[in-house]
Amino acid sequence: MPRIAENRQPAEPTTPVQRDRCDRALAAAARLGAVHGLEHVQMTEVAAEAGLAVGTLYRYYPSKHHLFAGVLSRNVAALRPARSTTPPSDPAVAVADLMAAACRSMLRHPKLARAMMNSVNAVRSETRAWPDTTMRDRIVEAAGIRVPSDSDLRLARLVEQCAYGVLTWAVAGESTAAEAEADLRRACLLLCAGWR
Numbered sequence: 001m002p003r004i005a006e007n008r009q010p011a012e013p014t015t016p017v018q019r020d021r022c023d024r025a026l027a028a029a030a031r032l033g034a035v036h037g038l039e040h041v042q043m044t045e046v047a048a049e050a051g052l053a054v055g056t057l058y059r060y061y062p063s064k065h066h067l068f069a070g071v072l073s074r075n076v077a078a079l080r081p082a083r084s085t086t087p088p089s090d091p092a093v094a095v096a097d098l099m100a101a102a103c104r105s106m107l108r109h110p111k112l113a114r115a116m117m118n119s120v121n122a123v124r125s126e127t128r129a130w131p132d133t134t135m136r137d138r139i140v141e142a143a144g145i146r147v148p149s150d151s152d153l154r155l156a157r158l159v160e161q162c163a164y165g166v167l168t169w170a171v172a173g174e175s176t177a178a179e180a181e182a183d184l185r186r187a188c189l190l191l192c193a194g195w196r
Contacts, residue, residue, distance in 0.1 A: 010066050011059045022060050024050040026074050029067050030112060038068060038115035068119035075106070075116075076134050087144030092192035096185045098142040099163050103184050107170055107177035114171040135160045143195050155191065162187045 013019045028049035032041045043064060047057040061067035081098050088094035106113045139156040140148045148156070163184055170180035 010061055010070075013060065018060075021050075021052055021056060022070070023074075025052060025057055025061065025067065026071050030071050033068060033071065033115045034109035034112040037111035038064060038118055041115070043067070063122075065119040065122040068115045069123040071112070072116035072120050073132060073134070076102075076132075076138070079135075079138050081138060081142035088142070091143035091145070091195035092189050094142045094144065095139055095159060095192045095195075096188035098138065099159065099188050100181050100185045103163065103167065103170075103181045104177070106167060107180060110171065110177075113167070117168055117171050135163075143192065145195075152195075155194070159188055159191050162191065 013022045025046060028046045029041065032045060032049060041064065043057055043061075044054055046067065047054045050057070057067075061070060079098065079102055081094060106116070136153065136156040139159050140152060143152075143156075145152050166175075166180050166184045166187070169175050170177060175183065
């Protein structure tokens, strides 16, 4: 019998064993989502693929939307700008490179990209809060800004919002992956011109 999702915040993993369970769940969801899309993935399948009890999966991810929003969060956390001890020669290009790579990676698996975007929208709308600043922090880091001002953080947030719009457009089939990447690169160069 299908389980009705509870309207609650997911449990936070605090031990290495719990983090491993969550990693396995997210990896399984990503594999299944890339093939089947959100609508055709069942939580029982994800639990079986991850080697977890269904109850354990629901503890950390109360719904499929929480699960696929978690996949997106994990992917964003894995993004890393090119490491350097000196700031980039052109911060706008560095940000454009980071965001284009993120776009390319996400749209490599269109069904999974759609699942992640739809899920993050659902989670945001039900919780009214999405305090994750990881993407914004990655953008500032790519620009080589060690101590960002409020203006820098605002600009990074605008880049993130622009990327979100471009990706939403692409997963809806309104643009190709190549067009989305080119659009995002151009937007970053325009928005971040002040960092040059």
